[in-house]
Amino acid sequence: xGVKILTQHSGVPGIDTFEVYRKxxxxxxxxxxxxxxSPEEVxxxxxxxxxxxxxxxxxPTGLKWSFLAKPEGVPRYLVCNADESEPGTFKDRELMxxxxxxxIEGMIVSSYALGANTSYxxxxxxxxxxxxxxxxAIAEAYExxxxxxxxxxxxxxxxxxxxPGGGAYICGEETALIExxxxxxxxxxxxxxxxxxxxxxxxxxxVNNVETIAATSWIILNGGDxxxxxxxxxxxxxxxxxxxxxxxxxxxxEIELGLPVEEFIYSDEYCGGIAGGKRLKAVVAGGSSxxxxxxxxxxxxxxGEPRLMTYESLADGxxxxxxxxxxxxxxxxxxDACIVRNTWNFTRFYHHESCxxxxxxxxxxxxxxxxxxxxxxxxxxxxxxxxxxxVAAKIExxxxxxxxxxxxxPVGSAxxxxxxxxxxxxKEPRLSQQQNYGLAAYADPLPVPVTEES
Amino acid sequence: xxxxFKITIDGVSAEVEPGTTILNAARQIxxxxxxxxxxxxxKLEGSGGKCRTCLVKVSKGSEKDPRPMPKxxxxxxxxxxxGMEVQNITSPEVLEARxxxxxxxxxxxxxxCPVCDQAGECKLQDLSYEHGAEATRYEFNRRTFERIDxxxxxxxxxxRCILCYRCVYVANQLTDNRVHGIVGRGDMSEISTYxxxxxxxxxxxxxxxxxxxxxxxxxxxxxxxxxWFTRPVSAHRDCDKCCGKxxxxxxxxxxxxxxxxxxxxxxxxxxxxxxxxxxKKKTSDWVIDGPAQIQRQSVIxxxxxxxxxxxxxxxx
Ligand SMILES: Cc1cc2nc3c(=O)[nH]c(=O)nc-3n(C[C@H](O)[C@H](O)[C@H](O)COP(=O)(O)O)c2cc1C
Ligand code: SF4
Ligand code: SF4
Ligand code: FES
Numbered sequence: 001x002g003v004k005i006l007t008q009h010s011g012v013p014g015i016d017t018f019e020v021y022r023k024x025x026x027x028x029x030x031x032x033x034x035x036x037x038s039p040e041e042v043x044x045x046x047x048x049x050x051x052x053x054x055x056x057x058x059x060p061t062g063l064k065w066s067f068l069a070k071p072e073g074v075p076r077y078l079v080c081n082a083d084e085s086e087p088g089t090f091k092d093r094e095l096m097x098x099x100x101x102x103x104i105e106g107m108i109v110s111s112y113a114l115g116a117n118t119s120y121x122x123x124x125x126x127x128x129x130x131x132x133x134x135x136x137a138i139a140e141a142y143e144x145x146x147x148x149x150x151x152x153x154x155x156x157x158x159x160x161x162x163x164p165g166g167g168a169y170i171c172g173e174e175t176a177l178i179e180x181x182x183x184x185x186x187x188x189x190x191x192x193x194x195x196x197x198x199x200x201x202x203x204x205x206x207v208n209n210v211e212t213i214a215a216t217s218w219i220i221l222n223g224g225d226x227x228x229x230x231x232x233x234x235x236x237x238x239x240x241x242x243x244x245x246x247x248x249x250x251x252x253x254e255i256e257l258g259l260p261v262e263e264f265i266y267s268d269e270y271c272g273g274i275a276g277g278k279r280l281k282a283v284v285a286g287g288s289s290x291x292x293x294x295x296x297x298x299x300x301x302x303x304g305e306p307r308l309m310t311y312e313s314l315a316d317g318x319x320x321x322x323x324x325x326x327x328x329x330x331x332x333x334x335x336d337a338c339i340v341r342n343t344w345n346f347t348r349f350y351h352h353e354s355c356x357x358x359x360x361x362x363x364x365x366x367x368x369x370x371x372x373x374x375x376x377x378x379x380x381x382x383x384x385x386x387x388x389x390x391v392a393a394k395i396e397x398x399x400x401x402x403x404x405x406x407x408x409x410p411v412g413s414a415x416x417x418x419x420x421x422x423x424x425x426x427k428e429p430r431l432s433q434q435q436n437y438g439l440a441a442y443a444d445p446l447p448v449p450v451t452e453e454s
Numbered sequence: 455x456x457x458x459f460k461i462t463i464d465g466v467s468a469e470v471e472p473g474t475t476i477l478n479a480a481r482q483i484x485x486x487x488x489x490x491x492x493x494x495x496x497k498l499e500g501s502g503g504k505c506r507t508c509l510v511k512v513s514k515g516s517e518k519d520p521r522p523m524p525k526x527x528x529x530x531x532x533x534x535x536x537g538m539e540v541q542n543i544t545s546p547e548v549l550e551a552r553x554x555x556x557x558x559x560x561x562x563x564x565x566x567c568p569v570c571d572q573a574g575e576c577k578l579q580d581l582s583y584e585h586g587a588e589a590t591r592y593e594f595n596r597r598t599f600e601r602i603d604x605x606x607x608x609x610x611x612x613x614r615c616i617l618c619y620r621c622v623y624v625a626n627q628l629t630d631n632r633v634h635g636i637v638g639r640g641d642m643s644e645i646s647t648y649x650x651x652x653x654x655x656x657x658x659x660x661x662x663x664x665x666x667x668x669x670x671x672x673x674x675x676x677x678x679x680x681x682w683f684t685r686p687v688s689a690h691r692d693c694d695k696c697c698g699k700x701x702x703x704x705x706x707x708x709x710x711x712x713x714x715x716x717x718x719x720x721x722x723x724x725x726x727x728x729x730x731x732x733x734k735k736k737t738s739d740w741v742i743d744g745p746a747q748i749q750r751q752s753v754i755x756x757x758x759x760x761x762x763x764x765x766x767x768x769x770x
Contacts, residue, residue, distance in 0.1 A: 168639070170639075185636070190502075190503035190528070190531050351640060351641070352640065353639070353640070354639065354640035354641070355639055355640065356617060356636075356638070356639050356640040356641060356642070356643035357504050357617075357619075358503075358504050358505070358506050359504070359505050359506050359507075359555050359558045359559050359616070359617075360506055360554065360555060360558050361640075362558075362617065362640055362641050362643070363558035363559070363561045363562065363641060364558055365640065365641075366640065366641045367558075367561065367592060367594075370594045387591055394550075394551065394554030394555075394557075394558070397525040397526065398506055398509060398525075398526060398551055398554070398555070399506070400503060400504065400528075
């Protein structure tokens with residue numbers, strides 16, 4: 001069993017109530033930070049911890065906080081990004097619904113460090129049950145003097161609001177989130193200026209993921225150095241991984257960064273191996289927008305080293321043979337999975353979710369979707385495959401926000417690693433609907449795990 | 455007092471005020487190295503960054519930080535740093551990306567210039583001529599719309615809209631109680647007025663002038679003539695609502711159309727009111743100033759080039 005930070009209270013009955021959370025030692029970080037530390041000291045601990053943003057890009061949190069502009073007389077804001085809508089990622093909603101006070105505690109500590117007196121939790125609108133849970137917990141925290149004026153008699157004031165979003169994926173992108181929070185259409189803003197200079201209502205703003213913020217309480221309580229001891233190199237601490245697909249035990253796991261991918265997939269503590277005794281074919285390691293990898297490359301790097309669950313190891317080899325940690329949405333596909341269908345499905349999502357501001361994403365995502373649909377349904381042409389590669393390349397890097405890249409990477413990587421499967425769909429449209437293909441080339445080199453049935 | 459920044463675009467250097475964008479720096483140099491702009495409009499605050507036709511490569515960030523920028527940048531929204539070096543038409547990567555953007559734009563914009571009222575004044579027509587491929591690789595149905603009358607003077611044909619947002623910025627910045635904007639997302643986005651509303655405002659006609667393609671057209675002029683058969687003349691009148699400085703478009707003795715005066719990039723010098731645009735179509739309404747300057751790229755100016763082509767230095 002690895003260290004548990006975010007799921008330490010997991011299974012404690014009533015942990016969503018203030019009483020139980022407090023009894024379990026909750027809000028001790030608020031007490032410590034507000035009563036015995038300056039905002040700069042809190043920031044320093046977060047810097048020392050090496051904590052990186054858990055929303056996708058993995059940017060060092062302490063560094064991001066230190067970029068926050070601090071003009072005189074202008075308010076600053078902390079916004080928690082709880083929009084979570086990347087296909088395959090479902091960790092934040094669990095954290096919030098099971099242990100809402102842990103996020104609230106993190107919000108108080110982080111807001112204090114940033115000098116924010118008003119903060120927001122922007123929650124995806126569909127998660128109405130989460131909004132209710134958070135609002136109840138926030139009301140409790142106000143009642144107990146942990147929010148509002150003069151928190152715990154320290155002179156620090158903080159108001160915390162929950163803002164439901166409309167349920168558009170693009171509203172997870174931080175500048176679109178800010179627009180939406182301000183009551184406008186969720187179109188990403190053109191950067192610069194960055195939110196650290198001009199964010200909510202034109203004021204300096206930090207946007208952080210739920211998991212990132214929730215981790216700060218532990219860091220303050222135990223010290224940044226303790227946190228940095230967990231993990232490997234620049235990948236410190238623990239990470240929530242939401243695992244799904246063809247595995248025996250789908251779920252949300254808190255891992256210490258550095259865990260070998262192979263252990264994550266096959267050990268009983270985590271995914272418990274591939275369902276039905278089948279073999280692993282491919283993995284999307286960090287939510288649908290990161291490049292897909294065939295089994296052999298997700299288990300080992302191109303140099304033959306075991307692939308680890310760290311930002312660096314997953315990215316080893318660049319996009320040619322590596323991928324990204326992303327948001328930790330781990331999707332495993334077995335030997336029967338159809339890569340073409342899967343790629344089409346992802347593309348369908350990005351096409352649907354493009355905000356439509358910039359030409360390459362607005363027009364290109366739909367084009368890719370239509371071509372992939374045609375290939376998957378047996379009407380593709382050989383030239384379609386290179387067409388897809390080219391269209392993806394013309395979107396990538398040329399758009400306002402990273403949704404364009406997110407749409408292009410799954411397509412580019414699927415064709416890079418599974419081109420034969422695309423070709424086979426074109427050549428054998430009927431057969432490709434009925435049986436899997438290409439397993440020998442792509443599947444994991446491990447022996448088929450023994451299952452109860454076999 | 456003001457310290458200037460040095461920028462080099464395609465080998466040609468200039469000194470510009472800090473805060474100038476790459477696109478405007480290029481415009482100060484002029485000639486062929488000016489990136490095309492479909493959504494940026496200097497008179498509309500906050501415009502630009504959307505169409506991606508103005509992408510350029512920053513091969514040197516600045517004197518202080520000479521690293522190249524990792525991605526192509528939108529020149530209309532990226533400000534110049536001192537010592538910056540930019541490649542526009544000298545970068546194959548830029549030309550390739552631009553070709554891609556043109557291809558994307560032409561997916562839902564028919565190249566039916568012969569039956570479009572904007573022919574001759576359309577930026578996309580010029581751009582596809584310069585950067586387009588001879589054939590399209592897109593084989594699916596394109597989106598089609600019925601024409602919509604938004605008010606009695608303006609017609610919207612969404613088939614041609616490239617969602618540059620310029621008309622939305624006009625509606626936002628020049629008219630009160632905006633009823634016109636974008637509905638839907640992605641490639642389902644549409645310019646629209648709020649259900650059954652008309653654009654009814656003294657300055658609404660300016661949406662026509664800013665539209666880079668033939669999506670918003672002037673119903674009082676539609677198909678009365680091809681622009682290249684008309685004669686543009688600068689004129690002015692005393693107007694209590696706007697500057698009163700316009701271009702009259704003559705066919706023989708008749709004024710067929712009134713527009714704002716435009717600069718060499720096809721952008722209006724100053725917005726005009728609807729009275730000047732729609733109600734003053736007699737020569738006697740105006741004081742004539744003389745022949746109008748013709749836009750740099752317009753077919754109207756074919757054979758009238760003023761020779762402002764800056765040579766590109768070959769650095770091999
Ligand atoms: C299209 C798109 C959707 C995103 N959705 C989310 C999201 O749902 N949750 C999230 O935390 N970050 C999301 N991000 C990343 C955010 O823009 C931002 O980087 C993040 O919230 C920063 O928090 P962090 O530094 O704690 O990771 C998204 C980014 C893009 C481009
Ligand atoms: S990349 Fe897509 S989602 Fe992002 S701003 Fe452009 S059109 Fe909108
Ligand atoms: S109608 Fe014209 S100005 Fe308006 S968004 Fe479309 S192309 Fe741009
Ligand atoms: S003109 Fe720069 S992006 Fe449109």
